[in-house]
Structure formats: structure tokens, C-alpha cells
Amino acid sequence: MYGIENVTANVFTHTGLRGSNPSFVVTSDGVVAIDTPQLPSRAVEWRREIESRGPIRYLINTEHHVDHIFGNYYVRGSGALVVNHRELWNRFMVPGPEIDPFDYAHEALPADDPDGEAIFPDRDEYYRDPNKGSIVFTGDLTLRVGEHTFELLHTPGHTPGQTTVHVPEERVAFTGDTLFSGCQTWLMTSDVDQWVAALDRIRGLDVDLLVPGHGPVVTKQYLDVQRSHLLAWKSAVAEAVAKGWSRDETVARVSFADEFGPVDIGQEYMLEYIQTWNAGALWDQLTGSPSGGGMPRPLDPRAPLA
Numbered sequence: 371m372y373g374i375e376n377v378t379a380n381v382f383t384h385t386g387l388r389g390s391n392p393s394f395v396v397t398s399d400g401v402v403a404i405d406t407p408q409l410p411s412r413a414v415e416w417r418r419e420i421e422s423r424g425p426i427r428y429l430i431n432t433e434h435h436v437d438h439i440f441g442n443y444y445v446r447g448s449g450a451l452v453v454n455h456r457e458l459w460n461r462f463m464v465p466g467p468e469i470d471p472f473d474y475a476h477e478a479l480p481a482d483d484p485d486g487e488a489i490f491p492d493r494d495e496y497y498r499d500p501n502k503g504s505i506v507f508t509g510d511l512t513l514r515v516g517e518h519t520f521e522l523l524h525t526p527g528h529t530p531g532q533t534t535v536h537v538p539e540e541r542v543a544f545t546g547d548t549l550f551s552g553c554q555t556w557l558m559t560s561d562v563d564q565w566v567a568a569l570d571r572i573r574g575l576d577v578d579l580l581v582p583g584h585g586p587v588v589t590k591q592y593l594d595v596q597r598s599h600l601l602a603w604k605s606a607v608a609e610a611v612a613k614g615w616s617r618d619e620t621v622a623r624v625s626f627a628d629e630f631g632p633v634d635i636g637q638e639y640m641l642e643y644i645q646t647w648n649a650g651a652l653w654d655q656l657t658g659s660p661s662g663g664g665m666p667r668p669l670d671p672r673a674p675l676a
């Protein structure tokens with residue numbers, strides 16, 4: 371598959387796709403996959419790539435956001451056991467007030483994967499078996515596969531089921547969206563305080579490299595950059611609340627669009643939306659207001675009108 375990156379001897383990832391960074395680890399007893407490509411054609415290609423190196427033993431998802439889990443559908447029948455934290459499993463492709471994840475997966479096709487239309491399931495077919503998994507855990511879980519150890523660490527914050535996968539033999543950890551490397555951070559309904567604690571937990575791991583949910587592979591130094599972005603957002607909105615700004619005023623005036631990099635691949639048109647959502651969600655949390663989410667999401671301007 372074009373663009374696969376060899377991170378360490380047995381660790382591979384792809385940081386160039388629309389969606390998350392799907393990854394895998396080759397062991398002496400098959401392959402362990404971490405997250406799946408959101409775009410159907412890429413998911414099929416990715417599965418073929420992995421299976422050329424051995425059977426897929428396990429598939430671990432790091433969070434319930436669409437771009438990490440939708441591709442699970444294309445790994446059905448591979449024999450892979452899907453392993454997910456209970457808080458992730460409970461939210462797997464469940465439509466919420468602010469997003470219908472199935473529609474969101476479909477929306478990316480015209481601009482980014484027109485060939486994917488032919489293998490995109492209809493809604494009923496999809497929900498009959500989205501491949502959400504049969505091993506559901508709480509707390510942490512350790513898997514031993516061949517000569518490799520996979521420590522699945524519950525690191526909530528970005529999402530309640532957020533999981534970090536630590537592979538000590540490769541001195542690598544896969545963080546999911548606990549790290550947005552070199553691009554805008556999506557707070558959505560995140561708990562920022564928990565998220566900062568998650569960064570601290572990852573800092574304690576004896577690793578050389580971190581594979582983030584989005585953007586290039588980084589070292590532990592980036593944990594401090596991510597923390598600074600989270601704290602900047604929270605303190606800017608806290609100051610707005612202290613000045614007595616309304617929600618609308620806060621959303622209009624607090625923005626890090628010019629400071630924290632572009633939006634990850636394929637979603638550049640979401641830049642202003644992310645600012646609005648982040649500021650609004652934090653205002654709600656800091657003022658103890660009910661969530662004012664549900665603002666209309668921009669459609670991809672590259673998509674042809676139906």
C-alpha cells in the first residue's frame with residue numbers, strides 16, 4: 371500500500387490518509403492492527419497489506435470516532451478478534467445529537483474515495499455487523515502475541531473510552547487522538563482535565579516514539595506541545611467567562627485558527643467549525659450550562675451537490 375511508513379522494526383503506520391493513522395505490529399504469531407482506515411477503498415487495501423505479512427490476530431480501536439472504527443467493517447471475516455474498551459464499545463457508531471457517524475463516513479466518498487461507493491454498505495446492512503468486537507474490557511488489559519506485549523491503557527479525556535496501546539518491545543505507544551500532531555485539536559465533548567492526566571500517564575512510559583491519532587509520528591516531547599494547546603484553549607475560554615462574555619461572544623472571539631496549524635488531511639474546510647465547537651463546548655462546561663452543541667456542520671465543499 372502506497373505511503374505505509376515503517377516506524378520501528380515491526381511497527382507500521384499510515385499518516386497520509388484522510389482520517390486517523392491506522393497502524394499495525396508484526397509479531398512472530400501474526401499481526402495486531404490498531405484502528406482502521408475510514409475510506410472503504412483504503413480499508414480494503416490496508417487489510418490486504420496486513421494479510422500479506424500474516425494473519426490478523428487482533429484489531430484494537432483507540433477511540434469511538436468514525437475515522438478510527440468505520441473501516442472495521444472491511445476486516446470482517448479475517449479472523450481478527452476486535453478488542454475495545456467498554457466506553458468505546460458502548461459508543462461504537464451510535465448516532466448522537468451532533469453527528470450521525472454513518473452519514474459522516476459516507477460524506478467523505480465523493481471527494482476522497484469515489485471508488486468506495488461501490489463497496490459502501492447500506493445502513494441496515496452495515497449495522498447488522500459493523501465488527502465492533504467481542505472482547506470488551508474495563509480498566510487496562512494486556513495481550514501477549516508471539517514475542518510482543520500489548521498494554522492497552524485506559525487514557526480517557528479526548529473520549530471516555532480512549533485507549534493507548536503500548537508495545538514495550540518496540541519502545542512505541544499508539545495514542546489515538548490524545549495526540550494531534552502538527553494539526554488542530556478537536557475538543558468536541560472532551561474532558562480537558564482528564565486529557566491532561568492522560569498525557570501525564572503516557573509521559574511515564576519508557577518509549578522512544580508515539581504514533582498519534584493524526585499527523586506525523588513524534589517523540590515524547592510533543593506531549594508538552596499537546597498539553598500547551600489544551601491549556602491555551604481552556605484558559606482562553608476561562609478568561610472569557612471571567613469577563614462575563616456570553617457563549618456567542620466567546621465563540622466569536624476565541625480562536626486558535628492561526629496558531630495551532632492546519633486541520634488534518636481532507637478536512638481543511640472544518641477549520642472555523644472546530645474553533646466554534648471547541649470554544650462553545652468549553653464555555654458550556656466552564657459555566658455549567660447544558661451542552662449547546664448541534665451547530666450545523668459544514669459539508670465538504672469539494673463534494674458534488676446531490
Ligand SMILES: [Zn+2]
Nearest residue numbers: 433435528547
Ligand atoms: Zn477523535
